[in-house]
Amino acid sequence: MSLAPRLDLRQSQSLVMTPQLQQAIKLLALSNLEIETFIAEEVEKNPLLDAGAGDDERGVAEPDREPVVERDGPADAGELLDSGASTGEAALDVDLATETFHHDSPSDSIGGLDGGLGLAGTGSGGSAEDGPDFDSFSAPDLSLADHLLAQAGATVGGTDLFIAQHIIDQIDETGYLTASLLDMATRLGVPLARVEAVLAIIQTFDPTGVGARDLAECLALQAKEADRYDPCMAALIANLDLLARGELGRLKRICGVDDEDMADMIRELRNYDPKPGCKYGGEPVPAVTPDIFVAPRGQGWAVELNSATLPRVLVNRAYYAEVSSGPQDKSSKAWLSDMLASANWLVKALDQRQRTIIKVASEIVKQQEAFFRHGVSHLRPLTLRNVADAIEMHESTVSRVTSNKYLYCARGLFELKYFFTSAIQSADGGDAVSAEAVKSAIRALIQAEDAKKILSDDTLVELLNAKGFDIARRTVAKYREAMGIGSSVQRRRQKALEGA
Known part of the structure; x- marks a missing residue:
């Protein structure tokens, strides 16, 4: 064996993810609203990209611009998969030279949130036409701290106002004081009695109960305001743990x-607010905007992307022709070519994403058709692999497509992940049922239970077995806790309090 140095030539195969492929995979996991943010960033970096109104809104046809294709038109779920119209989704790094794109969706010509599916009244997004945003005219919500500071400025002054401002800074959004008065007195260099006196003034502010250090003090402040804080009520408030245990x-x-x-005292307590600060300055909960609409159409289903949240991307070829025709050096020409290739790729990658989402959503509708027709009790067990095998894609691709995506139908708004549930074996040896269907059955049984005959978990197991659900007691307990439903003992105490 020779030990001298030498050169060897070896050939091997390896999978290399191009930057375009990595970005295309990232696009799959983004929601429509996140895509809008991504496109805005790309438009800032690439002068050959335009985002916004289509040609019909400009009033003049511009053949030198390529709009993003929206292959999101209504189609029967079965026909869409069998027709082969969406081939090539498995290769996300598409061949830019061979792809052909055209308008084939009613949403390209029909305005409205849902592209003509008749679901425009959902309030889940914008309109195709620009209109006044009435929310922009409303005044911002007043925060709890500002509300309390305004009252403090009108009530106290001098050092007491400084102490009041410090105390208000330590009150959380629910209205409770979270800091120690002794620590505040030490930090401010004032007597503890003075801090307590200022806190007593703050506790008279609106909303009633603000500045309390625990639930009992909060309820006591409200009882005093209502002139119901007698010795009996004081004893009840001091023993809230006994009330919670029934x-x-x-x-x-x-x-x-x-x-x-x-x-009578329990009814009085129910009228009090345990979190008085929550009525001020809370951040508004953002409405979930659906990415996909599903509606019955003939014997099948129409599946369509929400075009209202899909910005239209245009490649400005007129600007490219104007710039490229002028004098430019080698580096400028290379940069301009890179910008054009990047813009073309983005347009085609976005179309690829939309067609992939439609294909996955259509298969979900096909697999869960009984749910859309009859409700949650007919939800079938479904896994990512089932959908991936049916549409001949990788399981990870289906996982990315169903992340952060919401589907709107006549039964409500659902995350795509909702339709993937584990299987529960049928007691009669029939087809397995979905875990969500079992949860729905448990919820229905508990809601219909008699206040004098609360159903235990063992009784629930027997009733579910009678319905054909082969399920263990521990599984019933797990599903019940997941839905936020208390045990039979807790429900019995709650019924007793409600009947008191």
């Missing part, structure tokens, strides 16, 4: 009241 007999002995007085 020990009404012991509470009646502690408070020294009869059944009628106890029921």
Whole structure:
């Protein structure tokens, strides 16, 4: 064996992800609203890209610009998969020279949020036509801190106002004081009694109960404001743990009241707000905008992307022709060519993404057609692999497509992940059922239970077995807790309190 150095030539195969492929895979996992942000960033970097109104809104046809294709037209779920119209989705790094794109969707010519599916009244997005945004005319919500500071400025002054401002800074969004008065007094260099006196003033501010250090103090402040803080009510508020456990007999002995007085005090407590600060300055919960619309169409289903949240991207070839015709050096010409290739790729990658989403969503509708027709009790077990095998894609691609995507249908708004559920074996040996269907059955049984005959988990198992669900007691308990439903003991106490 020779030990001298030498050169060898070896051939091997390896999978290399191009930057274009990596970005295309990233686009699959983004929602329509995130795509809008991504496109805005790309438009800033690439002068050959335009985003916004289409040709019909400009009033003049511009053949030198290529709009993003929206292959999101209505199609029967089965026909869409069988027709082979969406071939090539498996290769996300598409051949830019061989791809042909054209308008074939009613949403390209029909305005409206849902592209003509008749679901425009969902309030889940914008309109194809620009209109006044009435929300922009509303005044911003007043925060709890600003509301309290305004009252403090009108009530106290000098050092007390400084102390009040410091206390208000320590009040959380629910209205509770989270800091120690002794620590504040030490930090500010003032007597503890003075800090307590200022806190007592703050506790008289609106909303009633603000500045409390715990739930009992919050309820006590509201009871005093309502002139209901007598010794019996004070004893009840001091023993909220007994009330939570439903020990009404012991509470009646502690408070020294009869059944009628106890029921009256409990009703009074229910009228109080345990989190008085939440009515001020809360961040508005953003509405979820659907990415896909599904509606019945003849014997099948129409599946369409929400075109209202899909910005139209145009390649400005007129600008490219104007710039490229002028004098330019070698580096400028290379940069301009790169910008054109990047713009062309983005347009085609976005179309590829839309067609892939439509294909996955159509297969989900096909697999879960019974749910769309009859409800959650007919939801079938479904996995990512089932859909991936049916449409001949990789499981990871289906996972990315179903991430952060929402589907709107006549039954409501659902995340695409909702339709993928585990299987529960049928008790009669029939087809397996979805875990969501079992949860729906458990919820229905508990909602219909008699207040005097609360269903235990063992009883629920027997009733579910009678319905054909082969399920263990621990699984019933797990599903019940996942839905936020208490145990039979907790529900019995709750029913007793409601009947008090």
